[in-house]
Amino acid sequence: MPLIYIRNYDREIPCQKGQTLLEAALDEGFPMYHTCGGNARCTTCMVRVIAGMHNLSPVDEEEAYMKRARRLSDDKRLSCQAVVLGDVEVDYIGPGSG
Ligand code: FES
Secondary structure (H helix, E strand, C coil): CCEEEEHHHCEEEECCCCCEHHHHHHHCCCCCCCCCCCCCCCCCCEEEEEECHHHECCCCHHHHHHHHHCCCCCCEEECCCCEECCCEEEEECCCCCC
16 A cells, blocks of 8 residues: 655555555544645646655646646646555655645
């Protein structure tokens, strides 16, 4: 079972196969914003990937569009779009910064 470590909150979250980072966080009661309902339209679920980027699903077209629109750096991912394939370490950024 992959593990997500949210470094800046010192939280370790187990992740079921096929779950997005957002789904796993919410299942474990981690209060991650998701203002658009997980549709790659708001960036409030944004994380900075510290380690394990290769253990997240590739950026799809919707996420790529939002990353371009918001000028997000390569280390940022929308947790609602990133399916967790293996262990990953992130900082949760959330709304209001980037
Ligand atoms: S929940 Fe809105 S972009 Fe992820």
